[in-house]
Amino acid sequence: xxxxxxxxxxxxxxxxxxxxxFFFPIYFWTSVAFRDAKDIFNxxxxxxxxxxxVRNFEQVFGISLGFGFGSQETVTPGGGNFYMGPRLxxxxxxxxxxxxxxxxxxxxxxxxLSRMHFRGRHEFVNWVLSTRMMPPVAVxxxxxxxxxxxNLLDTYTGVILVHGLMNLPLAVLLLKSFxxxxxxxxxxxxxxxxxxxxxxxxxxxxPMAKGGIAATAVLCFIFSWTEFLFVxxxxxxxxxxxxxxSSTFVTSIGTxxxxxxxxGAAAIVPAxxxxxxxxxxxxxxxxMGSLKQ
Numbered sequence: 001x002x003x004x005x006x007x008x009x010x011x012x013x014x015x016x017x018x019x020x021x022f023f024f025p026i027y028f029w030t031s032v033a034f035r036d037a038k039d040i041f042n043x044x045x046x047x048x049x050x051x052x053x054v055r056n057f058e059q060v061f062g063i064s065l066g067f068g069f070g071s072q073e074t075v076t077p078g079g080g081n082f083y084m085g086p087r088l089x090x091x092x093x094x095x096x097x098x099x100x101x102x103x104x105x106x107x108x109x110x111x112x113l114s115r116m117h118f119r120g121r122h123e124f125v126n127w128v129l130s131t132r133m134m135p136p137v138a139v140x141x142x143x144x145x146x147x148x149x150x151n152l153l154d155t156y157t158g159v160i161l162v163h164g165l166m167n168l169p170l171a172v173l174l175l176k177s178f179x180x181x182x183x184x185x186x187x188x189x190x191x192x193x194x195x196x197x198x199x200x201x202x203x204x205x206x207p208m209a210k211g212g213i214a215a216t217a218v219l220c221f222i223f224s225w226t227e228f229l230f231v232x233x234x235x236x237x238x239x240x241x242x243x244x245x246s247s248t249f250v251t252s253i254g255t256x257x258x259x260x261x262x263x264g265a266a267a268i269v270p271a272x273x274x275x276x277x278x279x280x281x282x283x284x285x286x287x288m289g290s291l292k293q
Contacts, residue, residue, distance in 0.1 A: 026268070032261035033057065040257050056262035061085045084245060084263050091241040092270055093156055094231075095224040098163035102220045103213060105164070106171030111201055113172070114179035115187060125176070132169035140233040147234055154238040162230050167220040174219070178212030179205065214278040221274050225267070242267045 032040055034052040057063075062083040113125060143162060144153070152158030182205055190200045206213075228243040235244070242263060249260040 029261055030265045030268075032257060033265040035258060037258055056258040057266070060259050060262045060266070061088075084242075084266075087240050087242060087245045088263075088266060088270075090156075090239050091225060091267065094159050094163060094241055095221050095270075097156070098160045098167065098224045099217050099220040101160060101164035102167040102171045103217050106168055106175050106216070107206075107213060110172045110175035111179050111205065113176050115184060125173070128169045128172050132173075136166070136229045140229055143230070144233050152234075154235050156239065158234055159231055159239060159241075162234060163224040163227060166227065166230065167223055170223075171216050171220055174216045175209070175212060178209050178216075181212075182208050218275055218278060222271055225271055 028047070031047070031050070033056050034054065035050055036053055036055070039046065039050050060083075062085065113121060147153050147158050147162075152161070186204060187197075187200050190204060191197075195203075225241075226243055227241070231239075231241045231244050246260055246263060249256040249263075
C-alpha cells in the first residue's frame with residue numbers, strides 16, 4: 001500500500017517535471033517581453049521578481065497601453081517602432097481561411113476515400129502521402145512564377161491557397177483514419193432506410209467525426225500560423241505573417257530581443273484561443289479509436 005502510494009507520488013512529480021520542462025521556455029520567452037533591454041541578459045538570470053514593463057508591446061504594436069510599469073518612453077499611437085498590428089491580423093486571416101479551405105476539401109475527400117471503393121484508391125492515398133513528404137523549398141520557386149502569372153503574389157488569396165494546399169494531404173490522411181473508425185454498417189443501414197449518401201454524410205457521419213475534424217483543424221491552423229518559406233517567397237511588401245516579420249527585428253545595430261519576444265507572446269494568444277474553443281472536441285478527436293478492439 002505504502003509502495004503504491006510512493007509510486008503514485010513519483011509519477012505525479014515526474015508528470016509535473018515534464019509539464020514544467022515544456023512550459024518553462026514559454027514562460028521565459030513571455031517574461032522577456034515584459035523586461036527592459038538591460039534586464040534581458042542579466043547574469044545570473046532573473047526568472048522572477050524583475051521590474052515589468054509593457055514598453056516592448058507599445059513599440060511593437062504602436063499603441064499606448066495607459067499603464068507605465070516603469071515605461072520611460074512615450075509611444076505615438078498608430079505608429080510604433082515596428083507597428084506589427086497589421087501583420088498579426090494577416091496571420092489570423094491566412095491561418096483561419098486556409099484551415100477552413102483545407103478542412104472543407106479534406107472532409108469530403110477523406111469520406112469518399114473511406115467509404116467508396118474504386119480502382120486505384122490505395123495508390124491515390126499513397127500519392128497524397130508522398131506530396132506531404134516533399135520539401136517546401138522544392139516547389140517554392142515554381143509556385144512563385146505560377147502565382148506571378150495569375151497575379152496572386154502579395155494577396156490573401158494566394159497565401160491562403162498555398163497554405164490550404166500545404167495542409168490538405170495531412171488533413172486528408174488524418175480525417176480518413178477518423179472516418180475509418182466509424183463503422184460502415186451505419187451508412188449501410190441508413191442507405192437501406194432510403195437516406196441519400198449526402199444526407200448520411202451530413203446528418204450521421206459528420207457529427208460523429210466532429211472531434212477528429214476539430215483535432216485536424218487545430219493542426220492545420222498551427223502549421224499555417226508557423227509557416228515561413230511560402231510566405232517569404234510569395235509576398236514582397238503588402239502581406240506578411242508573424243514568422244516572416246519576426247526576422248525584421250534583427251537589425252544592423254543588433255537584435256531587438258524584447259520586441260521580438262513581445263510579438264511572439266502576442267502570437268501565442270490566437271493559437272491558444274483556437275485550442276480552447278475546440279478543447280472538448282480536440283480531446284475526443286485525439287482519442288478516437290483508442291478503445292477500438
